Amino acid sequence: MAWPGCGRDDGYVDEHTGPARERQAAPRDQPPWPPGGWHGGWHGQPSFRRHLSQRWGHGPLRRATGGRLAGGIAAAISERTGFDVTLVRIGLVVAALLSSGIALAAYVVAWLVVPAAGEETGIISRALTDRRGIGLAAGLASVLAMVLLIASVFGVGWFGSLAWPLVISVAGLVLIWRNATGDELAYLRTTAGTMIGEAEAGGWYRIMWRAIIAIALLGGGMAALLTGHRSSALLRPLGGEALVIAAFVVAFGPWWLHIARDLVVERQARARAEERADMASRVHDSVLQTLALIQRRADDPQRVVQLARAQERELRAWLFDGQAPGSLDEPGVTLAAGVRLIQQEVEAQHGTAVEAVTVGDCGLDDDLGALLAAAREATVNAAKWSGAPSVSLFAEVEPGEVSIFVRDRGQGFDPAAVPADRKGVAESIKARMARRGGSATVRSAPGEGTEVTLKMPRPPAARS
Amino acid sequence: MTGPASTGPASTGPASTGPASTGAPRTGPRGRPRVFIVDDHGLFRAGVRSELGDRVEVIGEADDVEPAIAAISSCLPDVVLLDVHMPGGGGQAVVAAVKPVHPQVRFLALSASDAPEDVIAVVRAGARGYVTKTISGTDLVDAVHRVAAGDAVFSPRLAGFVLDAFAAQPAADAGRVSFDPELDQLTNREREVLRLIARGYTYKEIARELYISVKTVETHVSSVLRKLQLSTRHQLTRWAAERRLT
Numbered sequence: 001m002a003w004p005g006c007g008r009d010d011g012y013v014d015e016h017t018g019p020a021r022e023r024q025a026a027p028r029d030q031p032p033w034p035p036g037g038w039h040g041g042w043h044g045q046p047s048f049r050r051h052l053s054q055r056w057g058h059g060p061l062r063r064a065t066g067g068r069l070a071g072g073i074a075a076a077i078s079e080r081t082g083f084d085v086t087l088v089r090i091g092l093v094v095a096a097l098l099s100s101g102i103a104l105a106a107y108v109v110a111w112l113v114v115p116a117a118g119e120e121t122g123i124i125s126r127a128l129t130d131r132r133g134i135g136l137a138a139g140l141a142s143v144l145a146m147v148l149l150i151a152s153v154f155g156v157g158w159f160g161s162l163a164w165p166l167v168i169s170v171a172g173l174v175l176i177w178r179n180a181t182g183d184e185l186a187y188l189r190t191t192a193g194t195m196i197g198e199a200e201a202g203g204w205y206r207i208m209w210r211a212i213i214a215i216a217l218l219g220g221g222m223a224a225l226l227t228g229h230r231s232s233a234l235l236r237p238l239g240g241e242a243l244v245i246a247a248f249v250v251a252f253g254p255w256w257l258h259i260a261r262d263l264v265v266e267r268q269a270r271a272r273a274e275e276r277a278d279m280a281s282r283v284h285d286s287v288l289q290t291l292a293l294i295q296r297r298a299d300d301p302q303r304v305v306q307l308a309r310a311q312e313r314e315l316r317a318w319l320f321d322g323q324a325p326g327s328l329d330e331p332g333v334t335l336a337a338g339v340r341l342i343q344q345e346v347e348a349q350h351g352t353a354v355e356a357v358t359v360g361d362c363g364l365d366d367d368l369g370a371l372l373a374a375a376r377e378a379t380v381n382a383a384k385w386s387g388a389p390s391v392s393l394f395a396e397v398e399p400g401e402v403s404i405f406v407r408d409r410g411q412g413f414d415p416a417a418v419p420a421d422r423k424g425v426a427e428s429i430k431a432r433m434a435r436r437g438g439s440a441t442v443r444s445a446p447g448e449g450t451e452v453t454l455k456m457p458r459p460p461a462a463r464s
Numbered sequence: 465m466t467g468p469a470s471t472g473p474a475s476t477g478p479a480s481t482g483p484a485s486t487g488a489p490r491t492g493p494r495g496r497p498r499v500f501i502v503d504d505h506g507l508f509r510a511g512v513r514s515e516l517g518d519r520v521e522v523i524g525e526a527d528d529v530e531p532a533i534a535a536i537s538s539c540l541p542d543v544v545l546l547d548v549h550m551p552g553g554g555g556q557a558v559v560a561a562v563k564p565v566h567p568q569v570r571f572l573a574l575s576a577s578d579a580p581e582d583v584i585a586v587v588r589a590g591a592r593g594y595v596t597k598t599i600s601g602t603d604l605v606d607a608v609h610r611v612a613a614g615d616a617v618f619s620p621r622l623a624g625f626v627l628d629a630f631a632a633q634p635a636a637d638a639g640r641v642s643f644d645p646e647l648d649q650l651t652n653r654e655r656e657v658l659r660l661i662a663r664g665y666t667y668k669e670i671a672r673e674l675y676i677s678v679k680t681v682e683t684h685v686s687s688v689l690r691k692l693q694l695s696t697r698h699q700l701t702r703w704a705a706e707r708r709l710t
Contacts, residue, residue, distance in 0.1 A: 353598060355596075355620050355621070355664060357620045357621050357623070357624035357662045358624060359624050359627040359628045359631060359662070360628060360631060389600075392620060392662075392663055392664025394620065394624070394659075394662045394663045394664070396627070396659070396662075405663045407663055407664045407665075409664070451663070
């Protein structure tokens, strides 16, 4: 089909040698042997052996994202070794106390280096490119080091021994705070929020508690310092120490604030850019498509009014009720239902028959929602531009991926001849799929029709 | 494309390859297949008649199961266009009554509804294929010729049904003694062919895509049809039962 609105694409894709072939080798074809299974026992406990081999697992260690208190290290260790998570935590705390903080530093380093479950690289890989974060961590570490140095000069031994692990931990935590992503960041925010009392919901007694803890700490610290050195003359260096700290705060405070503010601005900008891309592809899907349709049907006033009214309804629903066009967002919609929805919609709006076939079915997540949106776009394109009386829409759910093929037998187009700056396939379909880790290929030639192949991998958890 | 996977009249050719078991001419004048239409809607029968035009010879029609069995048994058409849903047992009953007595009569199921279990039932009873009623006239003529020639006709939807029905791990049936991998499983190549049919490819396009001949495609499709009809996989019946429930 000719898609005037098409952007760049990959041209011919030889599917014969592509992933389609690999899918054929899916384990469905395994012979059904052995009939009785091998649970029958073999040295008594084969399942125990398998259990062990599963427990000691394969592949690198990953931090747990669920059921964690801080970095998810304890949960990961517990999952790997099979010990109870509480036991592991107690072990870690004891180790931290006995090793005078070295275990704590090790924990923070592990948090930085070990990737979270489902990710390839640890926080450290992002932190290394975060110059400001490194600067901030270095600044904070230097302040702390200075304080500890001064403390050790005055012979506060128990304080001094904690020094270097503490410096490493604080620097590490700063980097984690700045470079954590997605869910982890949200988790840190809420945890830290409740700890610092950022959420004001707690009311006055929370503030009171904080004051009591602060006073207790202050009192303890003062007492320790004073009893450690039975000479009131030491109060003067202590005052000096406080002054040094104050100096550091005054010197670095504005800088820290500035960094924090920059960080917020940067995040907002990124969120806005994503929002804009999303909005652009939605508007393209609905409003621009309808306008193009109205131009083509200009000789049929009744149809034009009907189209305009339908578009108005859809736009209002989206703008004021937050309901996305296409209504694929409704809860409980499965992939097969989504494909049927596309079929009905396109048949109703464009008068082109859609032959929809689905094999297998599964629930929708954000990725598959994006896949359906891309399929809808491809089907609408085919209905509008190909000139073919019908469009084939084939969706197949497999354990590892979901693929949708949209094919028409229309006029086709030369993918190489489409200007690179046109929207359509380029943004709406390919970018949408790429953003979610999927792929889209368009195969077309003048006179030969067009086939759009969309593939979205499924996360291991969703496989049944 | 709405219709069955077809290669067009050029490659289909006039139906002249049927088994000559009856001695009577298998085709009408000019190689036109003799067609009988069974459907309980008069309007639909008239529509099909006019769509088929003069490329086939319509020798009769019936609107119910009993008259259809009687008429088909007496006039012995090449192809019976059969509505899946009819009062009195549906298309399945017609196939079941005629097929054992007159194996040379071929059936092509036509259905407006998409209920997979009914379609599978008719095909398992002996129909050579299934097309939806939205099929275009030319495609329907092609499908009739193909069935008359003894080949199978798979619409994209039927291909989807079959893929779905055979999709589950055969391990689910592993406990059975009678599991026959020859019959109860599709080969990779057959699956490839079915996928392409479901994607709207014609036999000719499939042949080009897979670098095989149209004849080989037809062989694969016929083999799938055979498996569909003969397989005793639990999976098939369970699959159909599940579809009926939902």
